[in-house]
Ligand SMILES: Nc1ncnc2c1ncn2[C@@H]1O[C@H](COP(=O)(O)OP(=O)(O)OP(=O)(O)O)[C@@H](O)[C@H]1O
């Protein structure tokens with residue numbers, strides 16, 4: 001299994017400005033801002049091989065999205081190394097992003113007032129996809145994601161679940177080698193979640209695309225990933241099979257996975 | 273070793289070039305799709321078109337009175353008939369130069385979705401350029417058609433006159449085409465400035481307003497004080513509507529036509545370079561909010 005992604009000791013901090021509170025807060029805010037440093041990533045390292053599906057979990061504010069942004073080449077870390085398909089994402093952004101696909105559950109990458117079909121046609125130009133390949137691939141994605149009826153609709157008129165399916169098709173049209181998904185199932189109904197999982201699994205099996213997805217839904221992880229990465233407070237806390245987490249944190253036999261994860265998060269909070 | 277490196281550079285160039293071609297094709301496609309799409313808004317065009325007509329008629333009334341009672345009527349740069357045409361064409365061109373940043377881009381900047389745009393292998397500047405320019409031109413057509421049509425149908429003294437000559441008309445059209453690029457480039461510069469600002473629209477609104485005022489859209493430039501005319505001619509925003517309209521009514525001597533167009537294109541180029549520069553700086557610092 002060839003290695004495709006390697007992160008070594010990635011660090012990233014943000015500076016957040018706080019408004020002073022109390023009397024005259026607004027007035028004082030005009031003159032002084034209190035800066036606070038937030039260490040979003042504090043030395044994250046992992047490797048992912050070709051064709052793997054890796055789930056990334058962690059409490060809110062742990063640094064999952066930040067990790068995905070660094071790997072997508074849209075955020076430059078303070079320190080550390082990141083090699084994806086032999087490239088450093090933020091140094092060769094354009095070459096890098098033409099090889100990967102990214103889906104953010106909470107954000108749209110489609111053109112708002114352009115119909116889905118037109119968006120696909122634009123992406124064909126953007127990624128220079130040859131005619132034959134485009135025809136084949138788009139037909140395939142339209143069928144498996146069942147978006148044939150949405151093609152004439154502008155993205156802004158789609159419902160969340162409809163949009164998500166179109167986003168996925170748009171991210172896979174150019175047959176990327178790697179797909180990053182940041183909370184792809186957020187806000188989806190039960191049927192849509194199941195469809196999405198089945199689709200991702202099938203896509204991985206058929207075209208061997210490597211996937212890394214972040215989620216808060218443990219069912220996503222159980223359905224899709226053999227391997228999980230746990231990030232907490234900007235650090236990598238666990239990397240391995242889900243069974244290992246069960247073994248470490250389950251208080252009793254047959255405990256619900258969400259309870260186990262909650263126990264783990266509580267444990268982490270105590271540790272530091 | 274040296275040879276290998278040379279080949280690497282050549283590879284890099286071909287890749288850059290093919291990226292450029294793909295980007296350009298996608299941007300042109302986006303422009304086509306989006307401008308056709310916004311052609312649909314005929315009802316909106318009808319109401320905004322009637323606003324243009326309304327303003328034109330008010331302006332014409334005011335300036336007719338003004339011309340009749342002005343002390344130095346013979347000193348005016350334009351005759352009253354030229355002035356009436358100036359107003360009709362000015363009102364036609366004003367909507368091509370909006371006073372705000374493209375809605376979609378502004379929403380993306382405010383919501384922090386700019387970073388997401390970077391996930392596509394596209395040159396963000398030209399991508400946005402195409403997007404905002406297209407949204408503008410699509411909405412412009414209908415409105416322009418209405419204003420021009422009504423202007424031409426008006427009775428005698430209120431009518432939009434014929435162009436001074438065929439050459440004048442051609443220069444007018446060339447100048448309008450280049451003014452379209454000019455205002456799109458300025459809009460992108462303003463958008464790039466807006467990228468780094470998290471606290472509101474004040475500065476960008478001021479920038480847009482300066483452009484609007486200096487374009488002659490509010491007060492026709494020929495009516496500004498004489499000592500300012502030299503400055504008004506060379507400043508970039510004369511290109512928005514004053515220069516094209518002067519071509520139409522024959523207020524620019526043919527000998528100066530080429531220089532005038534060159535001036536417009538020069539400003540466009542300057543705005544493009546400045547916009548790209550600002551944008552590159554801003555993107556380095558831009559942080560994708562939330563997630
Ligand atoms: N643009 C930003 N400015 C300041 N701080 C930020 C910014 N983005 C993220 N952070 C901080 O970095 C930390 C990690 O954020 P991140 O979005 O990666 O969390 P996450 O693991 O995706 O959380 P969630 O599960 O809630 O989506 C948080 O403490 C957050 O407050």
Ligand SMILES: [Mg+2]
Pocket residue numbers: 064065066563
């Ligand atoms: Mg997140």
